[in-house]
Amino acid sequence: xxxxxxxxxxxxxxxxxxxxxxxxxxxxxxxxxxxxxxxxxxxxxxxxxxxxxxxxxxxxxxxxxxxxxxxxxxxxxxxxxxxxxxxxxxxxxxxxxxxxxxxxxxxxxxxxxxxxxxxxxxxxxxxxxxxxxxxxxxxxxxxxxxxxxxxxxxxxxxxxxxxxxxxxxxxxxxxxxxxxxxxxxxxxxxxxxxxxxxxxxxxxxxxxxxxxxxxxxxxxxxxxxxxxxxxxxxxxxxxxxxxxxxxxxxxxxxxxxxxxxxxxxxxxxxxxxxxxxxxxxxxxxxxxxxxxxxxxxxxxxxxxxxxxxxxxxxxxxxxxxxxxxxxxxxxxxxxxxxxxxxxxx
Numbered sequence: 235x236x237x238x239x240x241x242x243x244x245x246x247x248x249x250x251x252x253x254x255x256x257x258x259x260x261x262x263x264x265x266x267x268x269x270x271x272x273x274x275x276x277x278x279x280x281x282x283x284x285x286x287x288x289x290x291x292x293x294x295x296x297x298x299x300x301x302x303x304x305x306x307x308x309x310x311x312x313x314x315x316x317x318x319x320x321x322x323x324x325x326x327x328x329x330x331x332x333x334x335x336x337x338x339x340x341x342x343x344x345x346x347x348x349x350x351x352x353x354x355x356x357x358x359x360x361x362x363x364x365x366x367x368x369x370x371x372x373x374x375x376x377x378x379x380x381x382x383x384x385x386x387x388x389x390x391x392x393x394x395x396x397x398x399x400x401x402x403x404x405x406x407x408x409x410x411x412x413x414x415x416x417x418x419x420x421x422x423x424x425x426x427x428x429x430x431x432x433x434x435x436x437x438x439x440x441x442x443x444x445x446x447x448x449x450x451x452x453x454x455x456x457x458x459x460x461x462x463x464x465x466x467x468x469x470x471x472x473x474x475x476x477x478x479x480x481x482x483x484x485x486x487x488x489x490x491x492x493x494x495x496x497x498x499x500x501x502x503x504x505x506x507x508x509x510x511x512x513x514x515x516x517x518x519x520x521x522x523x524x525x526x527x528x529x530x531x532x533x534x535x536x537x538x539x540x541x542x543x544x545x546x547x548x549x550x551x552x553x554x555x556x557x558x559x560x561x562x563x564x565x566x567x568x569x570x571x572x573x574x575x576x577x578x579x
Contacts, residue, residue: 240309240321240398241360243328247308248295250332251286254308257331258315259284273299274306274314284311293363307364310396321398321407358417358427358450365392365414372434373413379437381550382476384483384576387460390416391472399431401443410440415457415472417450417491420500426450428457428472428491448491454500460486462502465570467539468525469511469546470496470518477546478511478539481559482566485509485574493517497524507535509566513545539565 247254255262255269261278262271267286272279274297281301288294295308312331313324329335368374368385371393377385385391397412410431417426428448431440439445457472459479467487469475475489490496493513497520501508508529512518522538529536541549542561550558563571 240325241357243325243332244295244307244309244360244364246332246334247312247328248288248293251284251294251308254295254311254331255284255286258311273302274304274311276315284308296364304395305366306396313396321400355425355450359424361394361397361427361429361449362392362414362416362424365394368393368413372411372432372437375437376413376430376432377473377476380473380477380547381555382473382480382547384480385476386483387479388476390418390457390459392416394429397429397431399440399442408442410442413472415489417448417452417455418458419455420462420502424450425455426452430472452491452495454495454498456488456490456495456499458486458488460484462486462488463504464506465509465574466502466505466507467509467511468496468499470513470521471545471547473547474513474545475511477550477558478562480550480555481562481576482574483576485570487511493521496521497528499525501529501532501534505534507537507567507570509570510536510538511546512538512540514541514543537565537567 252264252269259269259271259276261276262269269284269286270280271282273282282297282299284297285292285294297311298305309324309328312327316327318324318327368388368391373391373393374385392414394412394414396409398407399410400407411434412432413430415428416424417428419425426448427450431442431445433440459475463486465485467478467485469489470491470493472489475487479487490499510522510525512522526536539562543549543552546558549561563575
């Protein structure tokens with residue numbers, strides 16, 4: 235898979251960061267622990283800097299263009315400096331530079347694996363590390379377009395300007411901007427990542443067959459917003475959970491990414507009351523029933539919160555935030571309304 239390959243190549247290139255820069259960014263020069271050049275396309279100048287050694291501030295090979303805000307790794311340097319579009323061509327160029335043999339072809343069994351099973355937790359962690367905060371990016375614009383304007387506590391969301399997308403093994407690799415969500419376990423360690431590819435012109439999902447994909451170890455884990463305690467809410471989609479957070483901004487919530495994964499979330503030891511943020515469909519009903527049974531079996535109170543329409547993002551966009559606030563107020567325990575609900579403006 236592209237992410238496993240990219241993660242390994244980026245690491246190997248980072249071990250030879252200065253040699254990579256001298257070859258592909260020859261119009262720059264070394265100053266201290268950085269390589270300075272005009273931009274990632276090898277223009278003379280000093281606005282882009284590449285880290286040459288690992289440090290507490292970042293990994294070797296990671297670069298930032300101070301003039302444009304672009305950033306990436308040495309895979310991106312090779313892609314842009316050489317004018318390459320397809321990931322296979324970028325990977326071939328990187329392997330040639332590293333004097334690596336070509337990869338062995340995948341077996342039929344490997345080709346049949348799902349995207350989630352193909353992407354390792356290590357590849358997911360690498361992807362999150364190579365992403366940046368969402369403030370003032372297309373991710374924030376995308377969320378705003380969906381009615382999500384309060385993004386406090388969304389540190390698990392990130393932005394990648396050139397995220398690889400490949401429809402299938404026979405198709406060329408594309409790049410789109412993407413919202414990257416870190417999937418974490420109860421200990422806070424990243425176990426997976428979820429990608430939502432975006433169209434910058436429409437501030438919507440990219441016009442591709444599967445604009446959402448997950449990778450890594452997902453079972454029992456989730457995208458977390460806030461620190462779990464005695465009270466927590468859990469739902470399926472990122473936008474669904476963030477919609478409810480517009481009126482309950484201080485309640486810890488998590489997005490399990492699917493009905494099946496919602497039914498299997500792990501409970502923190504501190505949890506005493508769980509709000510199940512239900513999607514209004516048969517899969518949502520199944521996840522609801524399973525979670526109620528599991529929660530009650532370990533002494534956790536389970537309360538279902540149901541949308542008026544298909545999900546809470548649809549409610550937010552169609553009915554408005556005041557209607558959503560009223561819905562939540564009627565379904566959330568009074569003590570939690572007082573504790574977690576934002577007052578109307």
